[in-house]
Amino acid sequence: GQNIDQPTEMTATEGAIVQINCTYQTSGFNGLFWYQQHAGEAPTFLSYNVLDGLEEKGRFSSFLSRSKGYSYLLLKELQMKDSASYLCAVSDSNYQLIWGAGTKLIIKP
Amino acid sequence: IAGITQAPTSQILAAGRRMTLRCTQDMRHNAMYWYRQDLGLGLRLIHYSNTAGTTGKGEVPDGYSVSRANTDDFPLTLASAVPSQTSVYFCASSPDSSGANVLTFGAGSRLTVL
Numbered sequence: 660g661q662n663i664d665q666p667t668e669m670t671a672t673e674g675a676i677v678q679i680n681c682t683y684q685t686s687g688f689n690g691l692f693w694y695q696q697h698a699g700e701a702p703t704f705l706s707y708n709v710l711d712g713l714e715e716k717g718r719f720s721s722f723l724s725r726s727k728g729y730s731y732l733l734l735k736e737l738q739m740k741d742s743a744s745y746l747c748a749v750s751d752s753n754y755q756l757i758w759g760a761g762t763k764l765i766i767k768p
Numbered sequence: 769i770a771g772i773t774q775a776p777t778s779q780i781l782a783a784g785r786r787m788t789l790r791c792t793q794d795m796r797h798n799a800m801y802w803y804r805q806d807l808g809l810g811l812r813l814i815h816y817s818n819t820a821g822t823t824g825k826g827e828v829p830d831g832y833s834v835s836r837a838n839t840d841d842f843p844l845t846l847a848s849a850v851p852s853q854t855s856v857y858f859c860a861s862s863p864d865s866s867g868a869n870v871l872t873f874g875a876g877s878r879l880t881v882l
Contacts, residue, residue: 663810690868701858701873702811709868746811754865755826758810 661685663759670765679732687752693732694746742766774874789844791859799865800842804855818865849881
């Protein structure tokens with residue numbers, strides 16, 4: 660079966676760095692997405708990786724290793740507004756998105 | 769402002785009633801999707817439409833139906849609601865259905881079936 664695993668919850672301190680991991684097993688691979696979802700709101704797009712390596716976008720970076728079925732989202736200089744759930748999703752061989760359950764990130768002052 | 773509009777925002781519904789969740793986008797996106805989101809689970813695809821006039825079944829289609837008469841609208845109908853359909857429903861769209869497309873989501877419809 661197809662599976663996306665990510666930690667349920669993480670806690671970090673304002674100003675620090677946090678890494679949210681995502682491992683996947685899917686039938687085919689057409690890219691990996693990270694979305695941010697604040698409580699009670701819709702998911703919004705953060706990043707897309709289809710080739711191995713690191714993609715940097717401001718305070719957020721996303722890494723992909725296709726051979727390991729692994730990605731991480733790196734958040735630097737954490738701010739209170741970064742408190743949210745972070746969703747990992749993989750596009751499979753049929754271009755259907757398979758979603759992880761999300762990682763709830765709690766930022767403490 | 770371009771985006772997706774969902775209605776209603778929230779609804780409490782008696783079991784056995786029929787309910788239609790509305791979704792309209794103004795971005796001229798070809799592909800549209802309906803997901804449900806439940807605590808502890810990832811977003812699960814209910815139905816999708818790659819282009820106007822076509823629809824397809826997702827991971828959890830039972831008890832739901834959709835139509836795509838035009839590019840902009842993609843309503844989701846629960847023919848006879850059951851308590852297990854209590855959830856938050858998100859409509860989403862993307863320019864097309866290929867793998868690199870970013871989804872834009874509506875604000876969600878919170879449905880409670882009693």
